[in-house]
Amino acid sequence: MRNETIAIHAGYEPEATTHAVAVPIYQTAAYAFDSADHGAALFNLETEGFRYSRIANPTSAVLEKRIAQLEGGVGALAVATGQAALHFAFVNVADHGGNIVSVPQLYGTTHTLLSHILPRQGIIGRFAESDRPDAIEKLIDENTRAVFAETIGNPAGNVCDIEALANIAHAHGVPLIVDNTVATPILLKPFDYGADIAVHSLTKFLGGHGTTLGGAIVDSGNFPWAEHADRFPAYNKPDASYHGLVYAERFGKTAYIERARSVYQRTMGSVLSPFNAFLLLQGIETVALRMERHVENARKVAEFLRGDPRVAWVNYTGFPDSPYYPLVQKYLNGSASSLFTFGIKGGMEAGKTFYDALKLITRLVNIGDAKSLACHPASTTHRQMSAEQQRVAGVLPETIRLSIGIEHVSDIIEDIDQALKKACPSAQLEAAE
Ligand SMILES: Cc1ncc(COP(=O)(O)O)c(C=O)c1O
Numbered sequence: 012m013r014n015e016t017i018a019i020h021a022g023y024e025p026e027a028t029t030h031a032v033a034v035p036i037y038q039t040a041a042y043a044f045d046s047a048d049h050g051a052a053l054f055n056l057e058t059e060g061f062r063y064s065r066i067a068n069p070t071s072a073v074l075e076k077r078i079a080q081l082e083g084g085v086g087a088l089a090v091a092t093g094q095a096a097l098h099f100a101f102v103n104v105a106d107h108g109g110n111i112v113s114v115p116q117l118y119g120t121t122h123t124l125l126s127h128i129l130p131r132q133g134i135i136g137r138f139a140e141s142d143r144p145d146a147i148e149k150l151i152d153e154n155t156r157a158v159f160a161e162t163i164g165n166p167a168g169n170v171c172d173i174e175a176l177a178n179i180a181h182a183h184g185v186p187l188i189v190d191n192t193v194a195t196p197i198l199l200k201p202f203d204y205g206a207d208i209a210v211h212s213l214t215k216f217l218g219g220h221g222t223t224l225g226g227a228i229v230d231s232g233n234f235p236w237a238e239h240a241d242r243f244p245a246y247n248k249p250d251a252s253y254h255g256l257v258y259a260e261r262f263g264k265t266a267y268i269e270r271a272r273s274v275y276q277r278t279m280g281s282v283l284s285p286f287n288a289f290l291l292l293q294g295i296e297t298v299a300l301r302m303e304r305h306v307e308n309a310r311k312v313a314e315f316l317r318g319d320p321r322v323a324w325v326n327y328t329g330f331p332d333s334p335y336y337p338l339v340q341k342y343l344n345g346s347a348s349s350l351f352t353f354g355i356k357g358g359m360e361a362g363k364t365f366y367d368a369l370k371l372i373t374r375l376v377n378i379g380d381a382k383s384l385a386c387h388p389a390s391t392t393h394r395q396m397s398a399e400q401q402r403v404a405g406v407l408p409e410t411i412r413l414s415i416g417i418e419h420v421s422d423i424i425e426d427i428d429q430a431l432k433k434a435c436p437s438a439q440l441e442a443a444e
Pocket of ligand 1: 092093094095118121161165190192193211212213214224225226377378
């Protein structure tokens with residue numbers, strides 16, 4: 012099946028009892044056992060079924076199957092937020108200690124997780140000086156547990172060379188974990204290029220309406236955990252917390268995602284509510300259509316900005332002179348992201364005036380909504396970083412990040428134009444030139 016069809020049908024057929032066509036919301040904490048033996052078999056992971064909604068829930072299970080199929084993976088775990096998904100994704104490879112080698116262009120909170128929070132648990136985030144594969148390779152050593160990248164960086168908009176990163180990671184015996192939130196599996200399927208694990212904030216384009224937080228981890232099933240037993244003992248030695256289960260032996264291709272569920276989801280929670288799973292499924296039904304309009308509108312807005320004398324720079328990877336343009340052709344089929352940044356003449360102060368003058372475009376910290384959104388990363392999402400870390404992550408003091416929605420593009424451009432008029436009266440513009 013193709014994206015559009017998977018997004019509407021995968022993971023659910025009208026269920027046997029009621030024949031409900033829409034996915035039912037199974038608002039239940041627990042599930043009845045037929046007998047003591049049935050309960051024991053469920054707890055032993057010997058039989059399929061549900062036991063408690065912290066571990067799995069039928070509504071969330073449909074969402075998991077749908078996302079796994081969109082990504083071309085063998086399984087997925089839905090969790091409460093994208094951040095929870097990233098946390099579980101990292102600890103699930105590195106809970107015996109070690110380092111994660113990452114590109115520097117990350118969403119600010121993920122940067123904080125890797126640079127401040129995980130190190131307190133013995134997992135060190137190592138940031139390469141750029142997203143170039145050779146910069147990543149320099150940092151990999153015998154304690155590395157994964158290479159990590161956002162397929163499209165938020166807010167830098169950089170497109171990572173997934174295939175090259177995967178080759179390097181695999182040459183050193185570690186998986187490539189990618190955050191595919193900004194691209195979505197509609198624009199890019201990282202497993203086709205060798206990535207092993209994909210993480211999503213479902214809050215963004217996949218959900219698509221800015222109503223619902225959610226996250227997911229998807230397993231490609233391709234990383235050979237058993238071949239790297241020294242580096243990944245958690246997959247290859249009996250797990251005392253699960254009466255001696257050896258994940259790689261027991262689950263084979265689905266070892267990673269089963270361990271994420273059985274170890275982390277079970278003991279740490281971060282559960283997605285069934286109602287949120289339902290809302291996210293509603294959103295996913297239209298994601299392919301929405302992505303087309305996001306991409307098309309963004310191209311027109313970026314062209315408008317670039318042609319405007321009040322604008323100092325536009326960092327849009329769909330321009331042929333962008334260093335990432337060849338990667339946009341290779342990985343995104345020419346569809347540059349609707350998330351991009353720009354700066355207006357007059358620096359930080361003019362940028363703030365512009366931001367405050369927006370009427371249609373919402374000032375907030377979110378991306379991937381049907382609505383057009385704007386954010387000033389230096390004062391919000393990337394505030395915890397040093398000025399140098401911000402620069403490397405693609406954030407300048409004047410940077411405005413736009414997430415272009417699916418409204419009529421003329422209305423978006425008119426709003427930007429009126430805000431530019433307020434921020435750059437002609438006298439100020441001449442002075443800046
Ligand atoms: C690329 C990326 N990954 C992860 C997250 C975290 O997602 P959530 O807000 O659902 O926790 C965000 C949030 O903005 C993001 O932009």
